[in-house]
Amino acid sequence: MRSVTSRVPLRPAISALPAYVPGARVPVGAAAFKLSSNENPYPPLASVQAAIIDAASDINRYPDMFATELSAALAADLTAGLTPAALAAKGPVTAEQIVVGNGSVAVLAHILEAVVDAGDEVIYPWRSFEAYPITVSVAGGTSVPVPLRADGGFDLPAMAAALTPRTRVVMVCTPNNPTGSAVTHTALEEFLTQVPSDVLVIVDEAYLEFVRMDDPVDGLAALAAHPNVVVLRTFSKAYGLAGLRVGYAVARPRLAAGIRSASTPFGVSHIAQRAAIASLRAKAELLERVESIVVERTRMTAALREQGWDVPDSQANFIWLALGDRTADYAAEASAAGVIVRPFAGVGLRVSVGEPEATDLFIKVAAGWR
Numbered sequence: 001m002r003s004v005t006s007r008v009p010l011r012p013a014i015s016a017l018p019a020y021v022p023g024a025r026v027p028v029g030a031a032a033f034k035l036s037s038n039e040n041p042y043p044p045l046a047s048v049q050a051a052i053i054d055a056a057s058d059i060n061r062y063p064d065m066f067a068t069e070l071s072a073a074l075a076a077d078l079t080a081g082l083t084p085a086a087l088a089a090k091g092p093v094t095a096e097q098i099v100v101g102n103g104s105v106a107v108l109a110h111i112l113e114a115v116v117d118a119g120d121e122v123i124y125p126w127r128s129f130e131a132y133p134i135t136v137s138v139a140g141g142t143s144v145p146v147p148l149r150a151d152g153g154f155d156l157p158a159m160a161a162a163l164t165p166r167t168r169v170v171m172v173c174t175p176n177n178p179t180g181s182a183v184t185h186t187a188l189e190e191f192l193t194q195v196p197s198d199v200l201v202i203v204d205e206a207y208l209e210f211v212r213m214d215d216p217v218d219g220l221a222a223l224a225a226h227p228n229v230v231v232l233r234t235f236s237k238a239y240g241l242a243g244l245r246v247g248y249a250v251a252r253p254r255l256a257a258g259i260r261s262a263s264t265p266f267g268v269s270h271i272a273q274r275a276a277i278a279s280l281r282a283k284a285e286l287l288e289r290v291e292s293i294v295v296e297r298t299r300m301t302a303a304l305r306e307q308g309w310d311v312p313d314s315q316a317n318f319i320w321l322a323l324g325d326r327t328a329d330y331a332a333e334a335s336a337a338g339v340i341v342r343p344f345a346g347v348g349l350r351v352s353v354g355e356p357e358a359t360d361l362f363i364k365v366a367a368g369w370r
């Protein structure tokens with residue numbers, strides 16, 4: 001008899017990995033709001049759908065391996081958003097500085113594969129994006145999680161204190177998933193002056209478009225001032241393309257070339273590239289949707305605080321409720337009531353901000369818990 005189980009050993013780092021927990025899927029046609037994955041609740045714009053349908057006729061061909069047209073469009077768009085100081089310091093953002101990948105999680109994995117050697121230390125705040133510990137282990141690195149402050153904010157002094165000669169990378173997720181808190185540009189700059197120039201600092205700006213605060217982080221200005229910075233961005237959240245998987249890094253050209261070398265060949269489909277280009281063209285329209293999500297975030301936060309909940313200020317498209325032991329029960333109740341949320345067992349609930357009807361329903365459900 002052949003054995004049913006494979007005896008091929010897995011790398012210990014892989015066996016020890018926590019499973020990535022995706023937000024629960026809502027069955028097609030079910031009457032529920034999916035507030036569990038920080039997705040954009042709005043369906044794709046007609047112009048983006050048209051680009052997707054048009055691109056479908058070319059899928060017998062491999063896509064453009066280096067996403068040339070998308071990278072050029074991004075370079076132009078990013079350059080238009082540079083501060084005069086960043087433009088003066090570093091000049092325009094060029095296409096060679098941009099590495100597009102199959103979602104920014106894939107780009108992150110390629111960055112780590114490009115710079116992390118066995119046993120190198122990677123510092124990140126915790127709790128933060130659950131892909132961090134996984135990608136660090138897969139790359140062969142050693143995770144150095146630094147606890148958040150009690151209010152859900154970053155402890156940048158503690159992160160600076162965690163630097164050792166083995167540190168190769170520091171991750172700064174701002175706004176932070178799942179707490180929604182963001183650091184100021186001043187605090188980031190102060191932190192960057194403490195990081196050795198051969199340690200990479202990845203500024204994950206997945207929720208950049210939702211930030212409405214004084215002194216917000218400007219990742220590209222930080223990149224202009226510090227050659228060891230990489231900025232990570234995505235089309236999944238504000239731009240509503242989570243299902244097509246497009247994200248990118250912006251880095252100095254030598255670093256960008258290294259990340260490209262570590263990337264999966266043809267990792268971003270032709271359809272995804274065309275959809276991303278169409279989305280950049282429709283940027284103004286998409287940012288109006290972002291604004292309405294920000295309005296809902298303000299409304300949801302205020303209503304929950306009025307109910308007596310301690311809700312940290314969120315700069316992203318979700319809010320955080322530190323419910324501790326009650327988390328799993330409340331998540332199940334919310335789900336039964338038609339709002340799917342994301343529980344972090346024993347810690348808290350992350351609730352994405354979606355359409356106004358979803359806000360209304362979640363506020364009602366939360367009122368029942370008081």
Ligand SMILES: *Cc1c(COP(=O)(O)O)cnc(C)c1O
Nearest residue numbers: 103104105129177206234236247
């Ligand atoms: C959602 C998210 C991303 C984006 O992931 P994609 O792979 O681009 O969909 C990246 N970083 C953080 C912190 C996120 O929450």
